[in-house]
Amino acid sequence: MRHFTDEQVSFRSSFRRFLEREVAPNMESYRHDGIVDREVYRKAGENGFLLIWADEDFGGVGDSDFRYEQIIMEEVARADCGEWFPTLHSRMVGPYLKRFGSPEQQKRFLPKCVSGESILAIAMTEPDAGSDLSGIRSTIDDKGDHFLLNGSKIYISNGINADLVIVAAKLGDADDRHSMALLCVERGMEGFRRGRNLEKMGLVAQDTAELFFDNVKVPKENVLGDPTKGFHYLMQGLVEERLIGSVSYMCNAHRAFDLTRNYVMDRKAFGKRIADMQNTQFKLAELHAQLQAVQCYLDNCVAKHNAGELSPPEAAALKLVTSELEWRVVDEGVQLHGGAGYMREFEICRRFTDARINRILAGSSEIMKLIIGRDIFSENYKPFLA
Template sequence: MKRNHYDADHEAYRDTVREFLAREVEPHHERWEEQRLVDRSAWLAAGKSGIIGLAVPEEFGGSGVTDYRFRQVVAEEVARTATTSFGAGIALQDDIVIPYLLHLGTEEQKQRWLPGMAAGELIGAIAMTEPGAGSDLQGVKTTAVRDGDEWVINGQKTFISNGIQADVVIVVCRTDPEAGSKGFSLIVVEDGTSGFGRGRKLHKVGLAAQDTAELVFEDVRVPAGNLLGGEGRGFLHLMENLPLERIAMSVSGITAARAAYEWTKQYVFERKAFGKQIGDLQNTRFVLAEMLTEIEVTESHVDRCVLALGAGELTAVDASKAKWWATELQKRVVDRCVQLHGGYGYMMEYPIARSYTDTRIQTIYGGTTEVMKEIIGRDIAAEFR
């Protein structure tokens, strides 16, 4: 089924992204996976090519493009080339960090950080998860105490994507221990600030080159002007950005599923067993038929959500539906594709093997499948309250 939600501008941009990945990413990605870090030069190249900072207004050095379909094109091309670690890093920059600065930042904050982010000179991260607080943000213990014209931050964060190289970190802090959900604030900490340190570069099952770190804050003093958004409104600000964050995860999931299917379809009609192409065996055809149908149905739904996001109509509940479904589908599809590759599906030189290790985190970060279902379930129950 032909998708029709792209126009000529999106397809022209696809050519730009494809050429950029072939030149700046694909030749180096295996080395990045081995060193567990993407070279900063790739970020700079992405900035020059207009691959990151799309939504940053032109006055701050970006493209000023808010149509999420362009980000969707980037995700599709990253999935096609199996350069997921690189794609995950820039997705965090474009889909999470930059939107917070755009929607909550003062003019001074935007001028300070957005040009560098659009150029790939500054790498951003958001520090929410703690050793004892994952999906339950109410368990956050990192504190920020006002002292004159400064905030003093103490605490630890873990599983922080882009954490090793981040120049700008949005930290979720408890600024009023007695105020419950109204006691959280977002405060920006910059690299080089005294007391701000990095712990281990965490060794993950997949997404090896996408650096993930432990962060430590020991009496970190930042200017009062580094408060992002309203004091005590941090939890609300996090909720406001959820539709974008979760539709981004949905796009990541379905694009990875489509890429795995395409690699596998090609493989089974080249590989022979029992005197014929594997693709001509009935079981293989049934599996291909099932996967293609599920992928196309999900693509249609995710595309509709992307259009709703652009129209300002996508709710956090609808984004949660798309997130859990698309990422769970990704797991099923990639697993079946490994099976159809046989022993070669377990060899890391094949993109399907790399996709297998990269896929498992998808139903965990950005909100677990169980949390997504709870959000949807509460919304259903609210109809009867």
């Protein structure tokens, strides 16, 4: 049984109403424009739905329970608003300011992030560096009171809307390929420009952009923590990033399952409902059983993460099974919809194309298998029946 507090149940109701009123009616317009209106973030901030973990001094609630973000992702999926991804802003990027930002940086940046006035992004991926972050080529040179940033990034979510971008870059004279800094690059800094809002297979309302840095003067007070430890900071955030992804994948899978169930109950072929055919029942029975089992695993991982006990190999295993299950569900959903499943007017079609990236981002399925495999053959491995 899933356990949410009374406050969280009330929060779910409030957020559901917010989506129904402010976001869902406009999603088709956002898809047409290829970007969500910035005003959505401001309205979400006004209602207390951003950076809930932030201290009250910065305008937040001060509650770090991950289940609040789980509720947000579940409700976004339910309302078919998945291309607006407030969790990227609130729980994937924002926590870098909490964990590694100085008190001055937190005071300067967090209030506007909580209010939705300032939108966040993180820039790691480059044309020649994806899963292997040690291969990035963006560099910074120490100029005394500031760093000079040069390089480019690609596939950056919130790339157009972002007002504050946390950029990973290597120290130009460092021998260690893992020596890099995380810099807070602000909208309007000279030499910082945005390229195309990239056209994608799915998630078309989520602005995904190229970013370019040409001799950008970044004050040293805009560097998070130790300027040589950025790679390690990024690795610390991967557990929660993969948990966030897993919650989103399961939300999409559950929604796709229900869409398919409803369709086959209405659609007829050869004089009877598709739902009455044994093949349909067997297909959906198998998916239903897998969804229930993996959801229990996911909820257990959320509880472990709240307790600070979720390990990187566990997060990798969760990311692997949830993203692969999501893909099976949306693919079977399209199949059982028949020709209708190929039409964008049907939600299952959009769910299918939106899901394709999830076995790639935040570490591909192949990378997850490498992480799990290394753990299996490490000295720390513990047999289940030990």
